[in-house]
Amino acid sequence: MSRHLDLHARRLQARGEAFYTIGSAGHEGNAAIAGALRPTDPAFLHYRDAAFLLQRSRQVPGQTPLWDLLLSFAASAEDPISGGRHKVLGSKALAVPPQTSTIASHLPKAMGAAYGLGLWRRLGGGGEWPADSVVVCSFGDASFNHSTAQGALNAAGWAAYQGSPMPLVMVCEDNGIGISTPTPEGWVEASMRARPGFHYLSCDGLDLLDTWRAAREAVRIARRHKQPVFLHMRCVRLFGHAGSDAQQAYLAPQRIKADEARDPxxxxxxxxxRHGVLDRDAIAELYRELGERVAHVAEQAIRRPKLETAAQVMASLVPPARPPRIRPWQGEVDATPAPMAKLLNQALARLMDRYPQLVMAGEDIGRKGGVYGVTQRLQAQFGPHRVIDTLLDEQSILGLGIGLGHNGLVPILEIQFLAYLHNAEDQLRGEAATLSFFSNGQYTNPMVVRIAGLGYQKGFGGHFHNDNAIAVLRDIPGLLVACPSNAADAVGLMQEAVRLADEEQRVVVMLEPIALYHNRDLLEEGDQRWCFADPGPEHRLPVGELGQWGAGRDLAIVTYGNGVYLSRQAAARLEAEGIALRIVDLRWLTAIDHDAVYRSVADCGQVLVVDECRRSGSLSEELITALVERGMAGHRLHRLTAEDSFIPLGRAATVTLPSADAIALRARALVVEAGSVDQKTLTGSPQA
Incomplete structure (x- = not known):
């Protein structure tokens, strides 16, 4: 079946009826691995594992894998896993979450899913899969060298070395070549045979019996001992890498002929x-019958409906809702005004108490309490299994969270600094945010990612600890990004973020301004005007809800994060000079309610967008465009942004960023130019 699907996909592509012909030819031995597993064992599959999926489907009644796969090949809207969005191997009934072009990016979440099985046992049971499940993931020998694969292998071994349960079988399907680049002979085995934390097993993927023997042993170790196994399956790649790859351009004819002789x-x-199961004629007849059957079913599949509108394509970007799993709050709220870090800590403690399925993970968040003390004492209160100190690897931290979310938990992950996200952001873009889209809403990985970031912080410095590059987060479909400007809003946004993850299964990023974590004062030392009372457990700020300070009509400042704080400082000077203004706090940096933004500034003479992020690719571009689209005249709209620069160390750390002085200076110029205020009425300050 798998081979005929490969062959017929190429025929359909030549007719314009199929669109993705990377196939499984030569890797079909993975069917024996499927036979060694239970159909409830979650499987994160390599794109060459059609035989695995077909074999697993035989273990569950009522499956129609041939029809399902051909619908996927034809990108039909009736494809039961992706709804026509991609040719993927996946099935909700078979516990196979879909993967697309899996260049090792699925390995971290497989590690996380395996860790989550043990975590659920400590939490008293639950989750999407049976407690004694084994997680299997498969990948190629070329992908084995990817940093993401090496990070996942290291994280799994690191955890297992310390005794953490890790029932994981990682299958490397080694065909000896990555597109056109050969894998050095013996490289995979030499790299893994003595790797700490892992059991190494190997098998001949051309021999179903040898593969089945090794797979059974791998599954036995993983299931009984809760330890990770690396199963090295040697195989062969036939037909080239994909439909467009002509391997005769880089492989000698004798090599191609030798590979074809090793056809599994x-x-x-x-x-x-040899075992007397079928004779030569029976095998030939079976092969012919299957070929005819594939061709017949394909002709029906290609006539099924396709996606036709943007709304149909985007229908699964947002996951489906589910019932809330929250307990009533029985404690008391400390209403003492405090800065952002303190109120976040109180909110996180409350949330951990109210959501028993909530788990926190990140580097240094437990014993240390985080770099900035936001998670202090939480590990002592809730235990190291719910407040997890991870290794230093952002890919593995995010992968851990994705895997936990797959299995019914709600993780809150911490990335220490925004700049540290950039080496791991594909775990958000390519994995977390795409899962609902490519599974037609059947699979989700809800999570909240706390990221300390933006500029203006004192102490640490330079572009790795002051980073104002957020464009990558705003460019991921379905991802929500919140950014608080004060302690009370931080509580409201965090409590809403967890609700969104738990009830709406969303992936939410909470971008926390480092410079405001411990800031208490607004205008002068000791004034305590940037301390706020805890608004309590029911306070939530929904997506798109704006904040506003002041009601003046001379000028509206639209901003967020540190921009709100700086604009408040500038406003104290401007109002003393007779300028009536208002400050609009966005709070949410994605899914912005632009109609609400327009309504909040429409009656103001001038609008200034203060954006602490870089001028190119910044939020200000979207805001100005949206206001113009709603009919606001361009001469009323203005931007004050950071320069297109990295942030330096030392006293120059803020010179590329907006400042209170710059905001006040620009505001004066705008209202005077517009005639809202006569320059003579302004106080005689040097700035005026």
């Missing part, structure tokens, strides 16, 4: 004959 279908036919 020929080896399997030999096994059947």
């Amino acid at each position: 279908l020929l080896v399997s036919a030999g096994l059947l004959r």
Whole structure:
């Protein structure tokens, strides 16, 4: 079946009826691995694992895998896993979450899913899969060298080395070549045979019996001992890398001929004959019948409906809702005004108490309490299994969270600094945010990612600890990004973020301004005007809800994060000079309610967007465009942004960023130019 699907996909592509022909030819031995597992064991599959999926489907009644896969090949809207969005191997009924072009990016979440199985046992049971499940993930020998694969292998081994349960089988399907680049002979085995924390097993993927033997042993170790196994399956790649790849351009004819002689279908036919299961004629007849059946079903599949509108394509970007899993709050709220870090800590403690499925993970968040003390004492209160100190690897931290979310938990992950996200952001873009989209809403990985970031912080410095590059977060479909400007809003946004993850299964990023974590004062030392009372457990700020300070009509400042704080400082000077203004706090940096923004500034003479992020690719571009689209005249709209620069160390750390002085200076100029205030009425300050 798998081989005929590969062959027929190429025929359909030539007719314009199929669109993705990377196939499984030569890797069909993975069917024996499927036979060694239970159909409830979650499987994160390599794109060459059609035989695995077909074999697993035989273990569950009522499956129609041939029809399902051909619908996927044809990008039909009736494809039961992706709804026509991609040719993927996946099935909700078979516990196979879909993967697309899996260049190792699925390995971190497989590690996280395996860790989550043990975590659920400590929490008293639950989750999407049986407690004694084994997680399997598969990948190629070329992907083995990817940093994401190495990070996942290291994280799994690191955890297992310390005794953490890790029931994981990682299958490397080694065909000896990555597109056109050969894998050095013996490289994979030499890299893994003595790797700490892992059991190494190998098998001949051309021999179904040898593969089945090794797979059974791998599953036995993982299931019984809760330890990770690296199963090294040697195989062969036939037909080139994909439909457009002409391997004769880089492989000698004798190499291609030798590979074809190692065809696992020929080896399997030999096994059947030697063991007296089928003779030569019966095998040939079975092969012919299956070919005809695939061709017949394909002609029906290609006529099924396709996605036709943007609304249909985007329908699964947002996951489906589910019932809330929150307990009533029984404690008391400390209403003492405090800065952002303190109120966030109180909110997180409350949330951990109210959501028993909530788990926190990140580097240094436990014993240390985080770099900035936001998670202090939480590990002592809730235990190291719910407040997890991770290794230093952002890819693995995010992958851990994705895997936990797959299995019914709600993780809150911490990335220490925004700049540290950039080496791992594909875990958000390519994995977390795409899962609902490519599974038609059947699979989700809800999570909240706390990221300390933006500029203006004192102490640490330079572009790795002051980073104002957020464009990558705003460019991911379905991802929500919140950014508080004060302690009370931080509580409201965090409590809403957790509700969104738990009830609406969303992926939410909470971008926390480092410079405001411990800031208490607004205008002068000791005034305590940037301390706020805890608004309590029911206070939530929904997506798109704006904040506003002041009601003046001369000027509206639209901003967020540190920009709100700086604008408040500038406003104290401007109002003393007779300028009536208002400050609009966005709070949410994605899914912005632009109609609400327009309504909040429409009656103001001038609008200034203060954006602490870089001028190119900044939020200000979207805001100005949206206001113009709603009819606001361009001469009323203005931007004050950071320069297109990295942030330096030392006293120059803020010179590329907006400042209170710059905001006040620009505001004066705008209202005077517009005639809202006569320059003579302004106080005689040097700035005026």
